[in-house]
Amino acid sequence: MKGALLRLAILGLAVVMLAGNAVAAEPAAKPYRIYMALWRGWEDAAQGFKDYFINQNIPVELIIRDAAQDKDKLKEFIAEAKQLKVDLVFTWGTTVTEEMLGRWDASDPQSYIRDIPAVFAIVSQPVGGVVPSLESSGRNITGTTYLVPMETQVNLIQSYRHITRLGVVYNPLERNSRVAIDELSAIGARSGFEVASAAVEVVDGKPLAASIAGKVAGLKAAGIDFLYIPPDTFLNVSRDILTGAALEQGIPSFAVGENAVVTSKAMFGGVYRYYTVGQLTAYKAEQILVHKIKPEAIPIDAPKRLSILINMPVVRHLKLYPPMKLLELAEIIDPAEGKRP
Amino acid sequence: MRQDGQTSLAAGFLGLPSARSVRGSLARKVSLALVSILVFTLLLAAFFAYYKFESVYSSLVQSRYSFVVFTVKKKVEDSLNLGLALRQLRQVQEIIEREKARDSQILSIQVYDAQGEVLFDTDRGAIGTFVGSGLVDAAKASSAQSFGATDDDMLIVGLPLVNTLGKVEGGILLRYPQAYVEHGVGGLLIQLSRTTAELLAVFSVLAVAGLYILFGRVSRKLGSMERTLGTVLSEGGQAVPEAGGDPFEERFAEFVTKSREATDHIREATEEIGRLDRLA
Amino acid sequence: MTLDRTRPLFVRLLLLAFMVLVPPVGLLTYDALGEFSKGLVPELDKKAETVGRDLAASIERAVGYGIPVDHLVGMDEFFTPVLRSNPEIRYLAVTNRDGRILYLTGARREVLEPFYAVADFDDDAERVRKSNLGDFVDLAQPISGKNGRVGHLHVGIDDGFVRGRLMEIVIDIAVVTLGALLVAVEILLFVVLVNVIGPMREVGMVIDRVRRGDFSHVSGSGSDDEVGHFVSGFNAALRYCDDLFRRLEDYIDEVKAAHFDKSVVERVGEIEARVRFLFRFSRQGQPDVITERQAADIRLPLFLFVFAEEMSRSFIPLYIRDLSVPIPGLSPDLVMALPIALFMLLIAVVSPSAALAASRLGSRRIFLMGLVPATMGFVLSAWAYSVYDFMLWRGITAIGYAMVTMACQSYIAQISKQERRAQGLGVYVGAVLTASICGTGIGGVLAERVGYRPTFVVAAVLAVIAGMLIYRLLDTPQVSEQRSSPHLRQYLGLLRNWRFSALILFAAIPSKIALTGAFFFLLPLTLMLDTAVDLGDVARIMMIYPIVVVTLSPLAARLADRTGWKAGLVALGGVIGGMALVTPLIENSPQMLALGVVLLGVSHGLSASPQLAMIPDVCWTECRNIGQTNVLAFLRFAERLGSFIGPLLAAAFLPFFGYYDSIVAVGAISLGLSLIFVVLSFAYGSGPHIEAELME
The missing domain is CATH 1.20.1250.20 (MFS general substrate transporter like domains)
Known part of the structure; x- marks a missing residue:
């Protein structure tokens, strides 16, 4: 499915007319011109953004630019967007967003896009970065978040089974992991579970993948009943080792990322799909362009519905079956049945 | 009442039509009123019974079909959540065709988008047409509950399709024949009408009979008082109420006596004057 | 059976009306109920089957993923919303191949186990099996896994659902019948009054005159029925007497005028005087028609x-x-x-x-x-x-x-x-x-x-x-x-009588505020908040009020007359009325509101007649000065202002309190004012209050 959806990055200028079958309301309406600034090529969020306009029959002209992870290109993008006098700018990712739209407290606003309304997507920490708060950007932009709130993640785990001790293996070099563990502990204190954490060993300033299995075994000995896999580049790379160790120890695991569940052996996970995030971002763009709502009046939020992923072979191995309701809501990953989302 | 004097036809004396010709007209009047009330009551009761049945029955049918629609909705929305556009969900056509095949009463199931364009329809010829704006609005208005509508002789039950953003993407409609509900409740209607008619016939007769008995007594009483009056006035004698006569009859007897007394007295006075007149 | 009074004839007529109206409605209802359940059952089965098929499909999907049927998790949470949104389904259960209950929601295990234990679930037929289990109808849908049958999903239809709907019809029809009976009473009363009692009452009045020797009136002309015939005969007798008298008169006049012998004239005059002394005839030359x-x-x-x-x-x-x-x-x-x-x-x-x-x-x-x-x-x-x-x-x-x-x-x-x-x-x-x-x-x-x-x-x-x-x-x-209409000043003067003012402010107005604000306005809206309540239920609850008032009013009037405890009854009624509206404090439910309606009926049934009966006592002087009718009219006017304020007051509370609590708020105001009246009522004393004016 990934392959089916993931399009090749479109480089250079590509003007896509998406008139669709325009309905009586505004048949000859001039399409809205949207400047899409991407970071890693065309992927699901961009696709969701585009599809939304097709589905809603909103005529748009998309001017698609890919920075291909090159920060320097972004300056050109700013100039081009200003020169084209587009109706709206879409920015993908933290770097593109911060470089093109500027931090909320930037001292040199003229060097960013300020007059054209903009929507951003896939920005991991928008608050304190591009915006002062999620309620309002206080300026001409709005956008979406894509990380599942910790509270929601815990609720999801709790809905699978009641937990008393949650285990976390983390990369001590990643500051975010520590933050996540503190946050988890705080929620645990409120809702009645403990957090047992184990840091991966670091050798030569690099985390040691080989130490993961031992840490998981240690946590198992500490009596954890669920393993939490935080979003972490190192852990993502070593996901097979980590989830494999959990499986071997008979510990169910919950992952925040899609990969650990879909392409590895984490038991289940809860994510916002990029495609959905892209659609939500387009929805906000629609509010601005079609319904003429001021961007600062549109709060920055995440999609309403979470995608729940359940890795059925792991479930069968652990014999820890999901509740029927969760099963009904979830996307089941079961290669044996040929079922993949 | 019983008279002491001789009897003769009082009516003749009074120069009135015979009491027989008006007999029963009081009962007729009251019968008309009572039978009308009976008709009204039974019809109203039958009407309410029928409509209650109709509403329970049709809401049951509707809830069944809305459950079917709900099943389709769940499947379609699950697919929507995977990030596919509604019009790309080829499997929807298969889903709705399978549901239709399960129930021969289902006329059609269709899935339309937010603009009302039919994207999938069990009647493939209708794909690409547009549903009425009323249905599009109904879907948008009821974001969670099912909505109902009628279309010629078809009943429609629908549910909106909501995407992950909580936005209505379109709707699903299921059409089933009105005749199905009519057939289901028709039997009751016929049965109710028959029973109502039977009961009406029987109890109307009873009502009329009862009223004739009741007012027969009234009319006999009146007749007997009338006869006494005639007899006493034309032939003399005294009106004595029968044993068990009520206060009214006693008062009436007094009246009769007093009238007779008055006529006698006036006659005597007339005769006396006549005598005096002739004497001179 | 006295013909000139309403009751004897009318009671018999009512009895007859009751006998011909109630049994056919009863029979009709009985017949309708039978047909009703017959018609409803197949549709219920279909519904249960549809729901069952969907649930079975979900379970089969889970089983298909390799979850053993006896290891399904969270079945209660899975079944509960289905039961909640489909009231006709009483329970949902899953049994394994041996008929052992694996999961069950909505019924007790002991009730179903004996049935499932003896049932043979081992045949592999792919069909829905329907069986009657006491109060339930059980539809069993097969659940199949990869390796064939793993068990059954059971959908239990509640007989109570059908019974509940049937009960609703019965209540509907009972309301109609009650209404029809009351209408019948009104119409029959009218028919009997116009055709029998009215004319006979006139006849009775004429008779009473005749018994006193007064032949000056005849009864009004009757209709073409027996009563009319009787009245004609009756009048004819009177006219006959009158005619005799007229002829006598003429004769006397003739003799008086023409006779030469004075002594004869004198004798004739004596006779005339005697007749006139004994009997009275109309002076108009013919009897007057009496109309009552x-x-x-x-x-x-x-x-x-x-x-x-x-x-x-x-x-x-x-x-x-x-x-x-x-x-x-x-x-x-x-x-x-x-x-x-x-x-x-x-x-x-x-x-x-x-x-x-x-x-x-x-x-x-x-x-x-x-x-x-x-x-x-x-x-x-x-x-x-x-x-x-x-x-x-x-x-x-x-x-x-x-x-x-x-x-x-x-x-x-x-x-x-x-x-x-x-x-x-x-x-x-x-x-x-x-x-x-x-x-x-x-x-x-x-x-x-x-x-x-x-x-x-x-x-x-x-x-x-x-x-x-x-x-x-x-x-x-x-x-x-x-009647000379009193001046506004005189009306306002009434308010200087503290007993009267208190009666208006703390008894009449609060009761009307409760009636129009809470009962007329808020009650239907509040009742409809409950999705199980339909308009018919609202109407049925609301009609309790006049029923209670109609039953209690005469009793209260008699009690007030006998004991003279009028202010007390008014005060008691007021307090009950206030309490009627605070019932939602116990529980926000239609049942409590219905109880409130009953209490409101009790309240107004108790206080309405004593309130009016108090006026002559409380406003003795004023009634003499401006007339009791005018005093009563003023009371009416004042309490209608209460009716006006009621809905507005209720509406003012709504945004702050919501429906239930606004009723309570209106009730609290009404209760507060009534309590003031309770205190004041002790100072009312009894009997006429002439001193009301002297105190000024």
Whole structure:
């Protein structure tokens, strides 16, 4: 499915007319011109953004630019967007967003896009970065978040089974992991579970993948009943080792990322799909362009519905079956049945 | 009442039509009123019974079909959540065709988008047409509950399709024949009408009979008082109420006596004057 | 059976009416119920099958993923919402191949186990099996896994569901029957009065005159039935006597005029004097016709008219809500209350002049004139476009309503002699309350079936029928005694009597605030919050009020007369009325509201008649000065202001408290004022209060 959806990055200028079958309301309406600034090529969020306009029959002209992870290109993008006098700018990712739209407290606003309304997507920490708060950007932009709130993640785990001790293996070099563990502990204190954490060993300033299995075994000995896999580049790379160790120890695991569940052996996970995030971002763009709502009046939020992923072979191995309701809501990953989302 | 004097036809004396010709007209009047009330009551009761049945029955049918629609909705929305556009969900056509095949009463199931364009329809010829704006609005208005509508002789039950953003993407409609509900409740209607008619016939007769008995007594009483009056006035004698006569009859007897007394007295006075007149 | 009095004949007639009306309705209901359950069962089965198929599919999917059927997790949470949204399904269960219950929601295990234990679930047929398990119908749907059958999903249909629906029909029909019986009473009473009792009462009056030797009157001419025939015969006898007397007179005159012998003339004069001494004949040359009008004549038209108005009682606030468009500057709740408040205000304002007009122009004319705006109001309400024009149509209806009711009161007042006025008023109140019972009940059930708008049309038709009935009513001679209308100053002077003012402020007004604010306005809206409550239920709950009032009122009146404890009853009624509205404090439920309605009925049943009966005592001096009628009219006017305030007050609370608590708030105000009256009532004393003026 990934392959089916993931399009090749479109480089250079590509003007896509998406008139669709325009309905009586505004048949000859001039399409809205949207400047899409991407970071890693065309992927699901961009696709969701585009599809939304097709589905809603909103005529748009998309001017698609890919920075291909090159920060320097972004300056050109700013100039081009200003020169084209587009109706709206879409920015993908933290770097593109911060470089093109500027931090909320930037001292040199003229060097960013300020007059054209903009929507951003896939920005991991928008608050304190591009915006002062999620309620309002206080300026001409709005956008979406894509990380599942910790509270929601815990609720999801709790809905699978009641937990008393949650285990976390983390990369001590990643500051975010520590933050996540503190946050988890705080929620645990409120809702009645403990957090047992184990840091991966670091050798030569690099985390040691080989130490993961031992840490998981240690946590198992500490009596954890669920393993939490935080979003972490190192852990993502070593996901097979980590989830494999959990499986071997008979510990169910919950992952925040899609990969650990879909392409590895984490038991289940809860994510916002990029495609959905892209659609939500387009929805906000629609509010601005079609319904003429001021961007600062549109709060920055995440999609309403979470995608729940359940890795059925792991479930069968652990014999820890999901509740029927969760099963009904979830996307089941079961290669044996040929079922993949 | 019983008279002491001789009897003769009082009516003749009074120069009135015979009491027989008006007999029963009081009962007729009251019968008309009572039978009308009976008709009204039974019809109203039958009407309410029928409509209650109709509403329970049709809401049951509707809830069944809305459950079917709900099943389709769940499947379609699950697919929507995977990030596919509604019009790309080829499997929807298969889903709705399978549901239709399960129930021969289902006329059609269709899935339309937010603009009302039919994207999938069990009647493939209708794909690409547009549903009425009323249905599009109904879907948008009821974001969670099912909505109902009628279309010629078809009943429609629908549910909106909501995407992950909580936005209505379109709707699903299921059409089933009105005749199905009519057939289901028709039997009751016929049965109710028959029973109502039977009961009406029987109890109307009873009502009329009862009223004739009741007012027969009234009319006999009146007749007997009338006869006494005639007899006493034309032939003399005294009106004595029968044993068990009520206060009214006693008062009436007094009246009769007093009238007779008055006529006698006036006659005597007339005769006396006549005598005096002739004497001179 | 005395023919000139209502009761004996009427009781027999009612008995007969009861015997021919109730059994057929009962039989019809019985028959309908049988058909009903027969028709409903197959559809219920289909529904259960549809639900079952979907659930079975979900379970099969889970089983397909390799979850053993006896290891499914969270089945209760899975089943519960299905049970909640499908009330006809009582339980859901899964059994394994041996018929052992693996999961069960909605019923107790012990109830089903014996049935499943003996049932043979081992055949591999792919069909739904239906079996009767005591109170349930069990539909078993096979669940198959990769390796064949793994068990069954059971959908249990509750017999109670069908029974519940049947009960609803029975209650519907019972309401209709009660209404029909009351209508039958009214119509039969009318028919008997007009055809039998009325003429016979006239005959009785003539008889009483004749017994005193007075032959000057005959009874009014009768109809073409037995009574008419009798009356003709009766009159003929009188005319015969009269005729004899006339001839005697003529003869005497002739003798007197022509006879030469003075002594004969003298003798004839003596005879004439003797006859004239013994008997009295009309001086007009022929007997006068006596006509006796009765308060009850107006009863049926009044009944029909009030019936028409009360039909919309249960749904007026709901209708307004449907019509409601936001009016800038006013809260939507206030907009909902406005038409009701306006209706009450207009009645209060129009009534005094309508009463005056009725006494000047005649009741019949005012009744007929009042019907024009009232009928128009009903018809236009049916076609109301928005809340604005609806307010106008209700205003018109209010004017008509005031005119019609005042015309009836004036008619009754004019024809009933002083000592029978209370009885006449009883006729009025009786007609209004029975109409209220029938109108509320039948109107609500009807509106539920055919909608609000057609119900207004039915109301208009009833009003027209009332007009046709009143048209045949002869007008009463106008009373020569033109009551001089007291000046406003005199009315206001009434308020200086603290007992009277207290009665108005702390008894009459609070009870009306409770009635219009909480009962007329908030109750239907609040009841409809509960999704299980439909309009028919609202109407049925609301009709409890007049039923209770009608039952209690005569008892309270008798109690007040016998014990003289009038202020006490008023105070007690007030407190009960206040408590009636705080019942939601116990629980926010339709049941508590129904209890509140009962208590409100008790309250007004207890206090209404003693309140009126107190007036002559409390305002002894004022009644002498400006007339009791005027004092009562002022009381009415003042309490109608309470009716006006009620809905507005309730609407003002709504945004702050919500529906249930607004009822409580209105109740608290009413209760507070009533408690003040309780305290004051101890200072009332008993008997006439002449000192009221002396104290000033």
